[in-house]
Amino acid sequence: MPNMTDHFDPDMSALAPHGHAPLRCAAVLGAGAWGTALAGALQRGGVPTWVWARRPGVAEAIHRRNHHPHCLPGIDLPSGLGATSDMAHALYGAQLVILAVPSAATRDIARQAVRLMTPGAMVLTASKGIEQGTGALMTQVLDEELGKTMLTGSIGGPSFADEVARGNSTLLTLAMPALARTHPRHRDAQRMASGLMQQLAAAGITLELTSDTIGAQVGGALKNMIAIACGMATAQGMGENARAGIITRGLDDMRRLTQAMGGRIETLLGSSGAGDLFLTAASGQSRNTRLGMRLGRPGGGAHGEAGELAEGAVSVMSVQILEREFGLRLNVAAAVRDVLQQRVAAGPALQQLLHASTPNTLPFVPRPPRFRATKPATGRAGEAARPVAEPRSVGYA
Known part of the structure; x- marks a missing residue:
């Protein structure tokens, strides 16, 4: 198996700022404009990254000449960014895997990739769609195809690919259920997300974190x-x-x-x-x-x-x-x-x-009557008489 860290900084074992260990290897499946831009940002941020391209000619152009032959015209990709049409090669040792393919292809690509992934990897979808035939969100597709050994989530936000590829300032959201404090793998997810946040910051990308993938x-x-x-x-x-x-x-x-x-x-x-x-x-x-x-x-x-x-x-x-x-x-x-x-x-x-009349728009939600005590209450009896505040139903974190 080829050495996946060729041409990469040999000091990547050092801790990232604030003590978070950096990601040592990443793979992006999909070499369209968005996938290539994300891969370039990871590489610029110090994450050794490989792109999987379906077409060998695209992989060759990215790997050898640092440009995409069809997308991102006039933009030089970072030196050292690897690209291949061999999925096993791209996924070897990757701690982070991003699927940047159309929603219609996500299930098939995840099914091909699962046996090649490193157990425990963080696997994110960068697709903004809903699956045909099932209505599934892309993280639901990942969970169904990858099982419970992977940390799944999504990454997205306001981001034109050419601006991300140039290193322009961008704000994205990383959503993973495991970021919830009650999740059994919360510490793993927080550690990996924090490391990724710090490394992408060097590429002009700020990450918001949330556990709300829905x-x-x-x-x-x-x-x-x-x-x-x-x-x-x-x-x-x-x-x-x-x-x-x-x-x-x-x-x-x-x-x-x-x-x-x-x-x-x-x-x-x-x-x-x-x-x-x-x-x-x-x-x-x-x-x-x-x-x-x-x-x-x-x-x-x-x-x-x-x-x-x-x-x-x-x-x-x-x-x-x-x-x-x-x-x-x-x-x-x-x-x-x-x-x-x-x-x-x-x-x-x-x-x-x-x-047209849209009765579902902003329905009236009556507020509970404000509690008025006729006499100040003290002690436990008073505490029991006080109304309990309802949690807000509205509230990316």
Whole structure:
């Protein structure tokens, strides 16, 4: 087996700042723009990293010439970043594995990789989608395919790949159930996450940590659908007010689905929720926004110039499984589906989204009556009479 630390700093055994041991080897499965950018950031942060590319020519260009032949034009990748089309080679000894493949491919790649992974590795999904046919979030797919020996989670947030590849400042969310203090592997997860946080900081990436993988992934998946709707509104010339209204409807979709699945609403206020939504829905660089702009023009189609379908167009169909399971109607998802399936034109679909009565939006939650004591109570009897404060249901950490 080849030496996976060739060309890497020999002093990596030294402790990282604050005493956290650095990650000694990482692998990124998927050599698209996002996977390559993440791999480059890990390498710049001092994590010896290999990229697995499906096509040997892509692996050769990254490994030998420090550039991607199709993505990230004009960007030099860090020296020492390894790339290969041999998955076993890429995964050998990796303490951290990131799957940066489309949601539709995540299960198959995880199934191929599990027998090659180091037991106890931290395995993260960088995909922002919902699985077709099952409605599973990507961490659920990982758990089903990898078993209980791996620390699974997700990484995402507002991040254009080219800016991450250049080292521009970026805020991401690392979500892992094992970060919860009650999890039996909390110490392992905290140690590895803290080491990764410190190493990525050297590459311009700040990590928020949360144990709420549901909120983090619902935000990442639904923001793509919202961006498609915002792109349609732009193409229709509906104005900024309409775009803001679409985002408002979309945030409520995020809130209701997150709550229904057992996630925390406060997670949606972090980088993987509101932050990612702002970037994706406000910029023409977003593939999903560009898809919406095509759909909003007369005769526009769903596929881009390269024949690729944006992740949001896949998830907007897959999320129907979750809508049925939890008895929800996600308003933005429904509008985008109608347009994608050519049931309704973009203009009428958006007007319906913005102006129809939506009783599920921001329901009134009555507050309990404020306790008024007629006489100051003291001692244990007084303590028993005091009302117990209800925990907040809203609250990325």
